[in-house]
Amino acid sequence: MEAGAGDRKRDKKKKQEADTAAKATPYEKLFKDKRVETVRGGGLTLHLTADKLYLELPDSLLGRGLMITTTIEWTGDPGDGLAHQQPVPPYMVEFGRGKSDTLLCMREFAPVVIVDGSPAMREAVGRSNIGPIVASYAVKARTPDGKSSVVDVTALFVGDVKRLRPIDPEGGNLEMIIKDKGQVGGPLNQFSTLGYKFSSAAKILYEDRMVRVESCGAYSAEDEAN
Numbered sequence: 001m002e003a004g005a006g007d008r009k010r011d012k013k014k015k016q017e018a019d020t021a022a023k024a025t026p027y028e029k030l031f032k033d034k035r036v037e038t039v040r041g042g043g044l045t046l047h048l049t050a051d052k053l054y055l056e057l058p059d060s061l062l063g064r065g066l067m068i069t070t071t072i073e074w075t076g077d078p079g080d081g082l083a084h085q086q087p088v089p090p091y092m093v094e095f096g097r098g099k100s101d102t103l104l105c106m107r108e109f110a111p112v113v114i115v116d117g118s119p120a121m122r123e124a125v126g127r128s129n130i131g132p133i134v135a136s137y138a139v140k141a142r143t144p145d146g147k148s149s150v151v152d153v154t155a156l157f158v159g160d161v162k163r164l165r166p167i168d169p170e171g172g173n174l175e176m177i178i179k180d181k182g183q184v185g186g187p188l189n190q191f192s193t194l195g196y197k198f199s200s201a202a203k204i205l206y207e208d209r210m211v212r213v214e215s216c217g218a219y220s221a222e223d224e225a226n
Contacts, residue, residue, distance in 0.1 A: 026140070026142070027142065027143055027144055027150065029141075030140055030141045030150065031049070034049045034050070035049065035050065036048065036049055043060070044058075044061070046213070047150075051154075052152055052154050053152070053153055053154045054140065054150050054151065054153070055150070055153045056148050056149075056150050057150075058147055059147055059149070060147075061095070062094075062095055062096055062104075063095075063096055065092055065093070065109040066092070066094060066095070066109075067091070067092055068090065068091040068092075068093060069086055069091070070087060070088050070091075070164050070165070070166050071085070071086050072084065072085050072086075072087060081167055087167065088164065088166075091108075091163045092108065092109035093106050093134070094106070094109045094131070098136060101149075102139045103136055103138060103139060104136070104137045104139060105135070105136045106133070106134055106135040106136070106137070106156075107130070107131040107133045107134060108131035108134055109131055110129045111129070113129050135155075137153065138151065140152060
């Protein structure tokens, strides 16, 4: 009898756990059993897990211009850039909904063109100056209050996005490396390396009216001519 009572208790506990898991929202499931570092700033929220960076974007910021800047925090070669230097111009973007609520699109922010004339003319000019879509993001979850979308922006900050590169591999200050054929091979007894790749998100910090993302970079590629 006692064994039967114990089995019933275990079955009841398992059922309760299954019911709780079934009731979990997509937002809760997204971060369940993960170590998450969360920061907020400028109306935005970032969630950093072991290998993903999620952006929690309020609906109130859709269609509004956001500025992304790149700053060199530290470097092993001052010839490629100096600490605290902003090597590329700020990148102005805006987010909007795709064809459904399950997709957010990021487009380059187009400058506002003010014209005189009828409402129809102003609308036509506005439709003729829409920034191009440069990326799209699947909505992983909606926040519990239903006011924000959560998207995975790992590739934006740790991928090879040309407009955000701290060092331009095409533009210089990179040194050709000559090695012996026995080390790397090649008919000309030489091998040159050149390139760019972000490796991982390091940490996220926050300041007043902004969210700051720090990431590490590594540089490598092959010269096809060799």
